[in-house]
Every structure is written in structure tokens, then in C-alpha cells.
Amino acid sequence: MTNNDFDLKSYFADKTIIIKNELTKIINGSNVSGQLLRAMEYSLLSEGKRIRPILCIAAAESVGGKQSDILPAACAIEMIHAYSLIHDDLPAIDNDLLRRGKPTCHAAFNEATAILAGDALLTLAFQVLSSVKLQNNTDSVIWLKIIHSISTAAGYMGMIEGQMRDIASENSQISLLELENLHSLKTGALITASVEAGAILANASFDQIEQLKVYSEKIGLAFQIADDLLNIHGDPNITGKPVGTDKARKKSTYPSLLGIVESEHYAKKLIKEALHALALFDNKSDPLRAIALYIIERKR
């Protein structure tokens, strides 16, 4: 039931504006001002792909959910993603000075401000998730479940452990299995939590949630392989990131372990499996299908 004519460009443009507007509204909704807030805004409102919040909304819509019910979760997840980028870029971790073609947070402000702005975005995510207007008491059980799922994915059993393994893997050869585990923690866990949160908030059935999780795990890995490939033959003017840094850091990547051609082949196989997981979904999941294809075709 795939509609190949689905206009993903317009879909991304629409959702990106809605998400940015909501993020802006949240972050300007306080009386706070000063450097901390400016650093948070600088990183959160910069031009990202917004892939996680869009997946959250698209997953909800694929099972008939309403976008407005999902926005707090979508925004909280983007805040967690933004914080993780700020901290990953720090001198003690990746020591990156450019992100999306702009100075990274610590380069634009200073290191102390970047550490604290990251901390503040992570904390704000949970403030947003616990500030939702509840229609009834059952709602509150669902939101607690969402907070649990997101904090587990983002924490020491998920994203942060993935980042630790990523640091440890520099200058050392790891196996394909170790690389796959690393990425399923570092990027996969939060991508899956994004899709799961959208599905839960849209009252998806158990079976639907399971299929959507398979979809998200497959595209999560494919996303990382595409990232690795862009680090080899991407255009820095489009990606906003320098190329060749993985090789310079002697990082184990899919291309370094499998070769370029085999990596491309593997990414395509994963996307096919992701699409297969949506076989029983109707055309409301065309955005999810189009996103899966986009992930390996993207230039940034």
C-alpha cells in the first residue's frame, strides 16, 4: 500500500516548522534570560533535521493519532538529542568545533556554558513531559510510561552507554557485532523511543507497537550506516560536517569493517526490512515509508 508519490519534502518542511515553533514557545515561556538560555536556544533552535520528533509524530499518525497530543513528547526528545550533541562536541569528548556548519555550543559560548546548557536541555525535556495538560487520570499513567521509556533509552542503559563505547572504540578495532551494539545504544535507543512514544500516545495496539519498534530498529541502524558513508563521500557544504574524520580518528565504522559497497547493500537490506514491518499498515504510514527511503538517500 505504499504511495511512492508521497511528497516527503513538503511533509518535512511542514513538520519542521511546527516543531520549531513549539520548541520556541516552550523555551521562551519562562521569565529566564541571560547566557544560559541563549546557549540552549542556540543549539536547540539551529537547523537540525528534526528526524526524531518527526518520527514520533509520523508513528502516531500512522495509527490515527493527533499531532497536537504528541508534540510535548516530540519536543522533549529533540531536547534530549540537542543536549547529547552539545556534550558530545565538548573538548573532552569529540572536540568538534563545527556542527551543521555553525560553531558548536562551546565554541560559540564557552565550555562551562555548554556543559550547563546541555544539562538544562536534558532537564527541560522532563519538565515538558511532566507539564502536559491531562484529560483524565489514565493519561497520567501513559505519560509516566513515556517518561520511563525515554529516560531509559537516553540513560546509562542506552544512549549514554553507547557514547561511552563510541569513545572507547576510537583507535581500536571492534567487531561488527560490537559496532552494531554500540549504535543500537548510541542512536538506536532514542530513535526507537521516539517511535514508541508516538505509538503509545496514539493508543496503538500491542502488535502495532511491536511492528513499529522493528521498523525503528532497522532504520536506526541504516541511519548510522548512511552517516558513516557521508563521512567518506559526503559534501561538507551540504552535511555541514567535515569528511574523513572517522578515518583520521581510526574509528571502526561500517565501511571500515564491511567496505563501502557492502555497507550500502546492508543499509538497503535494513530499509527493505523496515518497510516489510509496515506491511499491514495503511496509507497513513506513508510518511514512515518515505522517511525509511530518505534515510539512505539523504545527502546530509
Place this chain on the structure above:
Amino acid sequence: MTNNDFDLKSYFADKTIIIKNELTKIINGSNVSGQLLRAMEYSLLSEGKRIRPILCIAAAESVGGKQSDILPAACAIEMIHAYSLIHDDLPAIDNDLLRRGKPTCHAAFNEATAILAGDALLTLAFQVLSSVKLQNNTDSVIWLKIIHSISTAAGYMGMIEGQMRDIASENSQISLLELENLHSLKTGALITASVEAGAILANASFDQIEQLKVYSEKIGLAFQIADDLLNIHGDPNITGKPVGTDKARKKSTYPSLLGIVESEHYAKKLIKEALHALALFDNKSDPLRAIALYIIERKR
């Protein structure tokens, strides 16, 4: 109704063990191992005063609450406190190498690990707060409220903004009002959230919560004044921290703005007001009364 014979030493000893056992149980409850977990444990399970979780439990008990219902909140708050210490100690912020007489987290491990262990403890706090066994749906509304209150206190409108102001205040003279605002954000907000969380979870009345908040704001400020005084004439063998660092950093402190004698006087006045806020509470709040007195008499 104050009982001056209240044995605070035994009370602290009991609660400290209970809190440490619970923190140990939580942090060892996963399948995770490795350096990230070791760094989290190193900081979280070191010998702290546990003043925030003890206040949380004591506030609950003052209105008839049961300790076991409060423990998840008490532990989550201690995790947030532990994370804030790890990040504050980092080279880019306070650049401290000793904490409680032991190497700070980044000194014992490395900077990247300390940043991520802090992130992980902050995230784990929300995982704990959203993992509670719910007796009924009303419970879930209360826990969402607790998550909201704690995240607000710990975030960019509270503790983190206080830390930003603390950094900005080094090498610059600020007014007493600015100093008071700084500390009510940096330490006061989380202390108040600790007391409030305990009270809410124990089903305290609106009036009781308001009085407990007054109590916590007063002791929070007094706590900071006592810290400033210990930085002048504390014993490093007891405090585990070097003395004279505030003066060396040209930080504005209560003693630097008010003088030592006037600062001691002010702290005593605040404690008197804190005790006054508990005037209508019965002897179940003796621990809170004893803690208030301890705060200005403590040697560490």
C-alpha cells in the same frame, strides 16, 4: 512542642544507611557494567551528608507519611545532587580535584567519563521517578507532579541558572540581594523541592506544604551561609574540602559581604524563622527541627 533531646545522630545514621542501600539497589539493578557505571557509583555512593533525601523523608514523616513511599523521590533527588557536584567539579567549571576528601569524579576517571556519568545520574533520576509501582491512577498524577516540581527546581529556572550566576560572580562584586537570589536558585530550589516532594507524597494539606516550603527556604539559605563560613574556618580534615578557596577566587560570599559575625547572626535568625514555620506541627517534625539546628552547627 520541640523535643530538644531528639537524637539526630542516630536518625542520620539510620536514614543514611537506608538511602545508601536503596541507591545501591537501584544502580545495581541493571545488567550494565563497565566504566560508566563505576563512575556513577563512585560519586553516588561516596560518603555524602544525604541532607536532601533525609529532608525529603523527614518532611513526609512530619505529616505522617511512610518512608517506603518516599524513597524513590529521595533517591532521585540525591542522584540529581550527585550529578550537579560531578559537573560543578569539572575543569571548565570549578576545577576541583577533591570532594569529601576523595578525588573528584573526573580526577578519579577522566573528564569524558565524568561528563557522561553526570548526565547518566541526572537521567536515572527521572527513570526512577517514573518506575514507581502505582497503587492507583491518582498516584500517577502525584508522581507526574513530583517530576515536574523536581525538574523545574533542577533546571534552567533553578539550580543550573544558579550555577551560571555562581560562575559569573567569580572575580566580581555582587550585592547581597543578588547573592541571595543566586543561592536560592543554586541550592535552595532543590532543597525546597526535596521537602515539597516528601510533603506531597505524604498527602500533606495545602497549608502544611506552604509552611514546609517556608522552612526549607530558610534552612536552604542558612545552609549556604554555613558553607561559606566553613570555607573560612572549617577543618579540612572534617569537611574534606580545602579552606580559603572562596577568597582566593574572589567570590562574593555572605562573610565577604556581611562580615563573619553578622553572617553567623543572620544564619541563626533564619533557623529561628524555619523553626517558627513548624510551630503548628507536632513532635513528628522533631527531626526537621533538629536538622535546622544542625545546619548551622555542623562541622562538615
